[in-house]
Amino acid sequence: MNENLLTVSTSPHILGRMSVRSMYLEYIIALAPALLVGFYYFGFPALITVLLTVASAAVSDFVASKIQKKPTTLGSLHILCMGLMLGMILPPGAPWWLPVIGGALTVFLGISIFGGIGAYPMNPVLVAWVALAISWPEAMNSFLEPQALGSGEEWNEAETLLMQLKGDVSTLEMVEMGVLWLGKVPGYIGSTSTWALLAGGVYLIIRRIIPWQIPIGALLGAIVMALIATYTDPRILELGYEEFAANMNVVWFHLGAGGLMIAAFFLGPEPVSSPVTPWGTFLFGVGIGLMTIIVRTWGGLVDGAFYGVLLMNAANPLLDRIRPRVIGKVVSGA
Amino acid sequence: MRDIIKMLVVLTVICAVSGFSLALVHDVTREPIEYSRLKFVKEPAVKAVLSGYQNDPIKDRLVIPVGTDKKGKPVKLIVFPAKKDGKTFAVAFESAAGGYHGDIGVMVGVDINSKKLSGISIVSHTETPGLGARIIEPNFTDSFKGKSLDKDLGVSDISALSGATFSTKGVVTAVNKARATLDKYRDKMVQ
Amino acid sequence: MSLAKEFTKGLWEIVPPFRLVLGLCPTLAVTTSAENGMGMGLATTFVLVCSNLLVSLLRKVIPSKVRIAAYVVIIASFVVIVELMMQAYVFPLYQALGIFIPLIVVNCIILGRAEAFAGKNSPLPSIADGLGVGIGYTISLTVLGAFREILGNGTIWSHGLFWDGFEPFTFMVRAPGAFVALGCFLAMINLVSAKLDDRKRRAQS
Numbered sequence: 001m002n003e004n005l006l007t008v009s010t011s012p013h014i015l016g017r018m019s020v021r022s023m024y025l026e027y028i029i030a031l032a033p034a035l036l037v038g039f040y041y042f043g044f045p046a047l048i049t050v051l052l053t054v055a056s057a058a059v060s061d062f063v064a065s066k067i068q069k070k071p072t073t074l075g076s077l078h079i080l081c082m083g084l085m086l087g088m089i090l091p092p093g094a095p096w097w098l099p100v101i102g103g104a105l106t107v108f109l110g111i112s113i114f115g116g117i118g119a120y121p122m123n124p125v126l127v128a129w130v131a132l133a134i135s136w137p138e139a140m141n142s143f144l145e146p147q148a149l150g151s152g153e154e155w156n157e158a159e160t161l162l163m164q165l166k167g168d169v170s171t172l173e174m175v176e177m178g179v180l181w182l183g184k185v186p187g188y189i190g191s192t193s194t195w196a197l198l199a200g201g202v203y204l205i206i207r208r209i210i211p212w213q214i215p216i217g218a219l220l221g222a223i224v225m226a227l228i229a230t231y232t233d234p235r236i237l238e239l240g241y242e243e244f245a246a247n248m249n250v251v252w253f254h255l256g257a258g259g260l261m262i263a264a265f266f267l268g269p270e271p272v273s274s275p276v277t278p279w280g281t282f283l284f285g286v287g288i289g290l291m292t293i294i295v296r297t298w299g300g301l302v303d304g305a306f307y308g309v310l311l312m313n314a315a316n317p318l319l320d321r322i323r324p325r326v327i328g329k330v331v332s333g334a
Numbered sequence: 335m336r337d338i339i340k341m342l343v344v345l346t347v348i349c350a351v352s353g354f355s356l357a358l359v360h361d362v363t364r365e366p367i368e369y370s371r372l373k374f375v376k377e378p379a380v381k382a383v384l385s386g387y388q389n390d391p392i393k394d395r396l397v398i399p400v401g402t403d404k405k406g407k408p409v410k411l412i413v414f415p416a417k418k419d420g421k422t423f424a425v426a427f428e429s430a431a432g433g434y435h436g437d438i439g440v441m442v443g444v445d446i447n448s449k450k451l452s453g454i455s456i457v458s459h460t461e462t463p464g465l466g467a468r469i470i471e472p473n474f475t476d477s478f479k480g481k482s483l484d485k486d487l488g489v490s491d492i493s494a495l496s497g498a499t500f501s502t503k504g505v506v507t508a509v510n511k512a513r514a515t516l517d518k519y520r521d522k523m524v525q
Numbered sequence: 526m527s528l529a530k531e532f533t534k535g536l537w538e539i540v541p542p543f544r545l546v547l548g549l550c551p552t553l554a555v556t557t558s559a560e561n562g563m564g565m566g567l568a569t570t571f572v573l574v575c576s577n578l579l580v581s582l583l584r585k586v587i588p589s590k591v592r593i594a595a596y597v598v599i600i601a602s603f604v605v606i607v608e609l610m611m612q613a614y615v616f617p618l619y620q621a622l623g624i625f626i627p628l629i630v631v632n633c634i635i636l637g638r639a640e641a642f643a644g645k646n647s648p649l650p651s652i653a654d655g656l657g658v659g660i661g662y663t664i665s666l667t668v669l670g671a672f673r674e675i676l677g678n679g680t681i682w683s684h685g686l687f688w689d690g691f692e693p694f695t696f697m698v699r700a701p702g703a704f705v706a707l708g709c710f711l712a713m714i715n716l717v718s719a720k721l722d723d724r725k726r727r728a729q730s
Contacts, residue, residue: 097692109705113708130701131694131696131701132696134696134699134701135677135692135693135695136692136695139692166434166466166498168499168500300435300461337588340588341588341590341591344586344587344591344595345591345594345595345598348583348587348595348598349598352598352599352602355602355606356602356606359605359606359609359610360609363609363610363612363613366612366614367609367613370612370613370614370616371612371616373616374616
């Protein structure tokens with residue numbers, strides 16, 4: 001009779017003012033600088049790609065909610081944010097079907113199949129990204145030479161710095177760090193500008209949307225691994241760096257190139273698929289950083305940042321077991 | 335005691351029958367297996383690098399011992415000759431060199447008289463997909479065609495792949511190794 | 526139990542990968558095309574029928590303490606025979622299936638059927654059981670393979686299906702696609718059988 005006296009529910013037990021909607025709104029605000037830099041350097045093709053991704057994700061979510069006979073969750077901005085993030089890690093000027101399929105995969109394969117927002121074990125954006133990268137490596141690996149907005153020149157195909165690094169480590173010496181960190185290099189739409197991503201990430205940390213441990217851990221992991229690489233990899237030793245400052249240059253290169261920054265500040269700390277405990281989040285971040293540099297230096301793939309995040313997502317249940325010590329204890333024999 | 339003996343006898347009989355029948359099947363299938371291994375693994379590569387022959391290069395293959403490996407096992411080089419009117423005019427054989435990521439196996443076809451490459455084909459590799467793996471594309475392998483093996487090839491002689499310097503170098507090294515092999519065993523290959 | 530019933534139960538009630546969720550390793554690994562799936566299924570069927578027959582014939586001779594060892598020897602012998610035959614006469618299929626042919630030895634379905642059925646029944650029902658389960662396995666693998674091949678390669682039985690310039694969704698023929706496809710099929714089968722059960726219950730009440 002009195003079955004319902006005690007309501008047992010999962011966290012959160014205390015309600016704050018923050019809602020799913022406001023949280024993802026902050027996320028989108030934080031993504032904006034990097035996205036704008038992407039639009040500035042890659043212009044119209046980038047804009048089309050991002051718009052197609054977001055639109056496709058939104059439509060897919062609508063369809064998915066119809067199939068599942070659930071109310072649509074578009075109003076929570078969650079889907080829009082996911083679409084936006086996927087758009088930011090696609091190459092600018094990709095063929096139209098690539099972002100369309102990507103958006104659909106994010107929703108169907110990444111989110112809906114696991115039961116919707118809050119239930120997926122892996123970052124849906126990266127699930128979709130990996131599916132695309134496996135299926136259409138050519139389309140996912142053709143990049144555009146950046147040019148300032150409105151210069152109206154023809155778009156030239158270009159290789160990313162990491163692709164050049166795979167073939168030839170002396171790429172490390174030819175890069176101007178200022179240009180690299182500013183984002184005027186070929187790459188995914190929203191992941192080239194390190195400064196812009198850093199600004200957005202710091203904003204998220206200040207607003208307490210993401211735990212600071214993940215990005216800090218990821219950057220630390222990357223720095224340590226990059227230094228180990230510079231002191232041990234024979235190909236880099238051949239370049240003959242002697243001073244520590246020169247070796248640090250390699251670190252700056254790795255922090256600035258590829259997807260490390262967006263993975264550390266946005267994709268990794270994605271609230272649903274990241275751990276919750278302080279140490280867990282820190283190790284999660286460190287894992288991302290280590291994986292990124294290991295793959296870049298010795299692996300078969302070009303960039304390891306996104307795979308690092310997915311791998312750590314998979315380790316999530318383990319990381320969540322690292323808990324703060326419980327106060328009080330069970331007295332045996334009581 | 336009786337139980338144990340029964341177990342022993344039954345298991346022994348089963349194993350013996352099994353061993354006997356396997357030996358039989360192994361014997362019957364040995365020849366076809368060896369032939370189909372060569373036919374399906376090597377023939378596509380051989381066909382890609384040789385042309386204008388009237389014989390079956392797989393059937394006419396020559397096996398040349400080329401010394402021993404680290405463990406003292408003999409290493410054999412299998413040469414596929416292309417013949418016209420009963421005379422060998424070109425040979426194909428495999429050569430390997432390290433790429434970015436493990437060895438790249440290259441089937442090299444050489445015209446015996448002019449010492450020019452009649453073609454190369456990548457037999458096995460583990461290069462980076464989308465970068466080094468482009469060595470299997472015809473654009474790249476075709477650029478070796480007609481190159482003379484009088485001297486070692488360099489990366490500049492062929493259309494090197496941008497962003498895949500190590501893989502390109504690996505293939506070129508393998509071809510240069512093939513040149514050394516050819517110089518050393520030419521007489522044995524032609525007979 | 527009639528022979529027909531022994532045969533048909535393998536096709537729906539206990540169809541290995543989808544209902545028993547057994548034999549998953551080859552199910553995931555080799556179903557990159559309909560042809561591979563069918564090849565793997567047929568090889569397994571052959572081993573299954575032969576081992577079922579032999580185990581059933583010898584069921585009174587083999588002492589129960591060493592039965593597993595005896596079954597494993599019997600199964601392993603047939604697997605090696607299949608492997609050698611495949612290498613000799615259908616080499617491309619052998620190349621595609623690779624390590625998974627020898628691994629039929631440790632496929633739970635075969636030892637499972639030997640232990641659960643053939644060791645207790647006479648030869649004819651055992652053959653029917655082996656055939657049924659084997660064909661059920663073959664059909665499952667072929668369908669799964671066809672599904673993955675169509676999406677991931679744009680072909681069915683190596684015949685092109687789509688227009689020129691179609692870029693197939695290669696993801697599906699890679700490892701992660703195997704899990705996605707299997708998951709979809711499991712969900713579908715569960716959905717159908719839940720519906721069927723529901724109908725049966727309603728008919729009874």
